[in-house]
Amino acid sequence: DIQMTQSPSTLSASVGDRVTITCRASQSVSSWLAWYQQKPGKAPNLLIYKTSSLESGVPSRFSGSGSGTEFTLTISSLQPDDFATYYCQQYNNYQGTFGQGTKVEIK
Amino acid sequence: QVQLQESGPGLVKPSQTLSLTCTVSGDSVSNAGYYWSWVRQHPGKGLEWIGYIFYSGRTYYNPSLKSRVTILADTSKNQLSLKVNSVTAADTAVYYCARQVHLGDLALRWWGQGTLVTVSS
Numbered sequence: 001d002i003q004m005t006q007s008p009s010t011l012s013a014s015v016g017d018r019v020t021i022t023c024r025a026s027q028s029v030s031s032w033l034a035w036y037q038q039k040p041g042k043a044p045n046l047l048i049y050k051t052s053s054l055e056s057g058v059p060s061r062f063s064g065s066g067s068g069t070e071f072t073l074t075i076s077s078l079q080p081d082d083f084a085t086y087y088c089q090q091y092n093n094y095q096g097t098f099g100q101g102t103k104v105e106i107k
Numbered sequence: 108q109v110q111l112q113e114s115g116p117g118l119v120k121p122s123q124t125l126s127l128t129c130t131v132s133g134d135s136v137s138n139a140g141y142y143w144s145w146v147r148q149h150p151g152k153g154l155e156w157i158g159y160i161f162y163s164g165r166t167y168y169n170p171s172l173k174s175r176v177t178i179l180a181d182t183s184k185n186q187l188s189l190k191v192n193s194v195t196a197a198d199t200a201v202y203y204c205a206r207q208v209h210l211g212d213l214a215l216r217w218w219g220q221g222t223l224v225t226v227s228s
Contacts, residue, residue, distance in 0.1 A: 001170055034214035036154075043203055043221055044146075044154065049214035087154055091213040094167040096144065096156035 002026050002090055006099035012107040019075040021102045023088035028068045032092040035064055035073045039084045109133045111204050111219035119226050125194050129187040129204030129219060137162050137182040140210045145189045147200040194226045
């Protein structure tokens with residue numbers, strides 16, 4: 001089974017900060033990596049799919065990169081609406097493992 | 108606009124079977140090429156992928172749950188179902204159904220609002 005490890009688990013940042021979240025896979029997942037944002041009491045919201053494709057309607061301050069086993073989600077300038085929990089998910093070979101999540105808090 | 112709505116008992120007794128339904132509108136569960144998923148989230152915890160069902164009925168499950176889980180599609184009602192056998196308190200979670208973003212990519216774009224299932228006697 002592929003394991004996904006996100007870091008950090010919690011991140012404190014200010015509005016306007018550049019934020020980077022890392023996701024590492026225990027083996028290659030090619031480019032089959034997605035990022036989701038989740039707010040309390042809500043379903044996850046897809047931000048990025050296939051490593052770097054921005055989902056329609058998602059602000060361009062969100063971007064994704066990486067390949068194989070290491071991936072990053074970058075928020076170029078953190079906005080008040082971005083304080084939430086972020087999850088990566090690999091979906092290679094018809095499996096769908098999530099990372100444990102990164103909570104982005106107000107500094 | 109794809110819409111998904113989970114429904115089912117909010118309380119299940121230990122050792123019994125958890126049964127949930129996901130009603131789909133704006134799309135068809137038999138739409139060629141699409142995968143549908145179930146995901147759960149334990150209270151205050153992260154997301155756990157449960158499994159996929161392909162439009163053809165083929166299924167793929169999380170190995171850690173495979174022995175207890177069944178995902179089916181009812182094309183006549185345009186619904187998905189999830190059954191988890193022999194539940195324990197560890198199956199207490201919010202359960203979501205979801206659909207992939209588009210053909211050829213299994214990232215989950217369309218989600219239901221989730222339904223909380225508590226396992227308790």
